[in-house]
Amino acid sequence: MHEVDIEEIAVDLLLEAIYRRFGYDFRNYARASLQRRIHHFQEVYDIKSVADIIPRILVDEALFLALAGHFSVMVTEMFRDPGFFLAIRQKVLPALKTFAAPRIWHAGCATGEEVYSAAILLQEETLYSRVTIFATDFNDEALAAAKDGIYALDNIQQYTRNYQLAGGKQSFSDYYHADYGRAVIKSSLKKNITFANHNLVADHVFSEMHLIFCRNVLIYFNQDLQNRALALFRDSLAHGGFLCLGSNESLLFSEVEKDFTVVDEKQKIYKKKRL
Numbered sequence: 455m456h457e458v459d460i461e462e463i464a465v466d467l468l469l470e471a472i473y474r475r476f477g478y479d480f481r482n483y484a485r486a487s488l489q490r491r492i493h494h495f496q497e498v499y500d501i502k503s504v505a506d507i508i509p510r511i512l513v514d515e516a517l518f519l520a521l522a523g524h525f526s527v528m529v530t531e532m533f534r535d536p537g538f539f540l541a542i543r544q545k546v547l548p549a550l551k552t553f554a555a556p557r558i559w560h561a562g563c564a565t566g567e568e569v570y571s572a573a574i575l576l577q578e579e580t581l582y583s584r585v586t587i588f589a590t591d592f593n594d595e596a597l598a599a600a601k602d603g604i605y606a607l608d609n610i611q612q613y614t615r616n617y618q619l620a621g622g623k624q625s626f627s628d629y630y631h632a633d634y635g636r637a638v639i640k641s642s643l644k645k646n647i648t649f650a651n652h653n654l655v656a657d658h659v660f661s662e663m664h665l666i667f668c669r670n671v672l673i674y675f676n677q678d679l680q681n682r683a684l685a686l687f688r689d690s691l692a693h694g695g696f697l698c699l700g701s702n703e704s705l706l707f708s709e710v711e712k713d714f715t716v717v718d719e720k721q722k723i724y725k726k727k728r729l
């Protein structure tokens with residue numbers, strides 16, 4: 455048999471072993487990127503073949519968590535795609551103001567930069583005191599960092615530029631204080647945010663949301679899993695609620711396309727129809 459086929463089988467068996475032993479279901483993650491991550495993991499841990507990973511992780515939870523860490527890409531930044539945040543400010547927040555107590559969900563929030571960016575907009579548009587924000591990820595390490603809200607000062611110049619391009623109304627430095635070379639997010643931005651573990655593959659809906667961000671997460675899923683997550687978001691949204699995806703993701707051609715209208719296709723902002 456050809457070697458590539460053997461590796462494909464080994465990857466299948468590895469994902470099945472992870473699912474049965476630890477309950478994490480990566481079986482429908484996009485294969486090419488998963489395979490790249492497994493290879494990187496093999497290099498770091500000096501494991502010769504994919505099949506050799508299986509017996510080791512079955513008895514070593516720490517090694518499994520390290521592998522899962524490789525699967526979860528946490529690249530993020532504040533005001534990522536500033537044009538998107540400008541569109542949120544101009545097209546979504548005015549509508550959000552019409553709800554008495556808006557509920558917002560950041561699914562796949564990684565280390566929190568996206569959540570605090572939105573929180574800044576909400577404060578500047580005088581909405582923050584009325585909102586409840588849920589920020590979830592399936593990676594506990596990322597969630598812990600998100601809760602801390604402490605970021606490298608080296609990135610602040612870039613974040614400040616992004617903030618200004620997103621229509622920032624104040625000075626970006628109003629939102630953090632510097633502490634030993636790090637930027638610590640002000641606690642006034644944190645008080646309405648609840649961080650929680652939630653797995654988009656296995657867990658259930660959040661109810662009556664008015665705005666959901668799920669940006670740069672679906673790109674790691676295959677079509678079936680994307681449709682599962684999108685149905686979860688549709689069912690979690692109130693009528694007239696908004697769904698926001700990442701710049702390389704879209705609702706168009708998905709199973710839930712008919713349930714939404716397009717607010718801004720370039721910025722991937724959609725609104726749930728009255729069903």
Ligand SMILES: C[S@@+](CC[C@H](N)C(=O)[O-])C[C@H]1O[C@@H](n2cnc3c(N)ncnc32)[C@H](O)[C@@H]1O
Nearest residue numbers: 526527529530562564592593653654655669670
């Ligand atoms: C590239 S980051 C996106 C961060 C942020 N939303 C952004 O756009 O900058 C992708 C995040 O999705 C999370 N993720 C991947 N699969 C997930 C799943 N099944 N359930 C919940 N979160 C998941 C990862 O842990 C990671 O933090």
